[in-house]
Amino acid sequence: MKSAWKSLALVLPLLAACGGQPQQENTPADAAPESQQASLTTPTATVRFLGGWSQEQRGAIVRGGQLVVDYELYRMTDCHNSTYAGQQAWDTLAYVRFQPGGQLFSGSVKQATGSTTFVNKPFVVPTVPADATSVELWFFTSGRTCQSRYDSNYGQNYRFPVEAQSPAAVAWAGDWGGSFSRECVHQNTLANPIVLDSYVMERACKWVDADVYVPGVTDAATARPELVQAQVEFSVDGGPLQYKWLSYQGRVGNNHRWRWEVSSEPLQYTTWSQYQYAFRYSTDGVSWYRIALGAGPSGGTARTVQRAF
Known part of the structure; x- marks a missing residue:
């Protein structure tokens, strides 16, 4: 061909x-x-x-x-x-x-x-x-x-x-936050589980944020978010793990903030009861720093989104 x-x-x-x-x-x-x-x-x-x-x-x-x-x-x-x-x-x-x-x-x-x-x-x-x-x-x-x-x-x-060598490894990640309200403003706390009722689905912004620290990258004078790989890991009702890229939101102190947009469309028009999710970060695409209810290479038990509509 x-x-x-x-x-x-x-x-x-x-x-x-x-x-x-x-x-x-x-x-x-x-x-x-x-x-x-x-x-x-x-x-x-x-x-x-x-x-x-x-x-x-x-x-x-x-x-x-x-x-x-x-x-x-x-x-x-x-x-x-x-x-x-x-x-x-x-x-x-x-x-x-x-x-x-x-x-x-x-x-x-x-x-x-x-x-x-x-x-x-x-x-x-x-x-x-x-x-x-x-x-x-x-x-x-x-x-x-x-x-x-x-x-x-x-x-x-x-x-x-092209870089001569890989950036430093992820040193820390955490500080969960987000927005599930009509104000659409980041809040520094995040409920677990997140409960999605009909009001939130129809009238509120829906996103989850978390921060990551990489020495020499997130605290550098010039922001280079492309050096960090950030994903949400999730499963639906105990199904296989899926991954989506997170979106970069900017620098917060010496950290970078990354966001998962919890889109209404698949949630509204598919059958599900519970999402389980975690965030993970890497600078080499091989070793991942995972955060859920814990942090580190494993990250502990996944966090939860529950359906209530």
């Missing part, structure tokens, strides 16, 4: 998804190996390319570590109707180039879940080069019967710094 995309790229106009051409043409290269998923034994960072043309970095990109590229497959849909012999015939490729050495990696970010359905497939660079100081990324979508397109930041490519 990839050779078909390469041939197509050579004959169709090269257009950036947002305008302009990517630097150095950025056409698929024979020398660009496709990476394979590796086990989490080294520092791991994730760069996410979301719908609405936004992107974010989660964790420090470190020399010798891994880099995971999480690309929203339907961010660029120009070729998604391309077919051949009754089958969908298109693909989206990620390109990752490190500077100053120019090491180039590429591979598909598309995975089939059926004959006509597809989901995002993370692309993993297993080892960030030892001489890297930065990395640039771009994406190429092409198909049998469509005009190929680039997502390349108006031809400038998406750029992120």
Whole structure:
């Protein structure tokens, strides 16, 4: 399939998804190996390319570590109707180039879940080069019967710094707070369990906050929240654990505050009785500092959200 995309790229106009051409043409290269998923034994960072043309970095990109590229497959849909012999015939490729050495990696970010359905497939660079100081990324979508397109930041490519070593480990996390009222103002205490009744569901803000301290990161003069990986870990009625990224709220003293937006939509329109949740933080994507009713690597018993509507 990839050779078909390469041939197509050579004959169709090269257009950036947002305008302009990517630097150095950025056409698929024979020398660009496709990476394979590796086990989490080294520092791991994730760069996410979301719908609405936004992107974010989660964790420090470190020399010798891994880099995971999480690309929203339907961010660029120009070729998604391309077919051949009754089958969908298109693909989206990620390109990752490190500077100053120019090491180039590429591979598909598309995975089939059926004959006509597809989901995002993370692309993993297993080892960030030892001489890297930065990395640039771009994406190429092409198909049998469509005009190929680039997502390349108006031809400038998406750029992120590479660190010589990992930041310090998380030293502390805690100070639960949040808002479940119409005032929508952070309160420095948080009930356990959180009880969601019809009034809260219909009229109140619903979020949970907690703070984290990382020496040299959260107390630095320049805020770099991308160096901290922050997630909520939760299960619904005893089901399997799920994880979502938290949103950075700013600096509080020498700490960073992170938030879980407890969205009304899944709570209102799904059947459930109890959510159990904890927060966890990391600077390497491998070792996590977990907080619930306790703190540390385990974090103790999970906190609870109960349904009362």
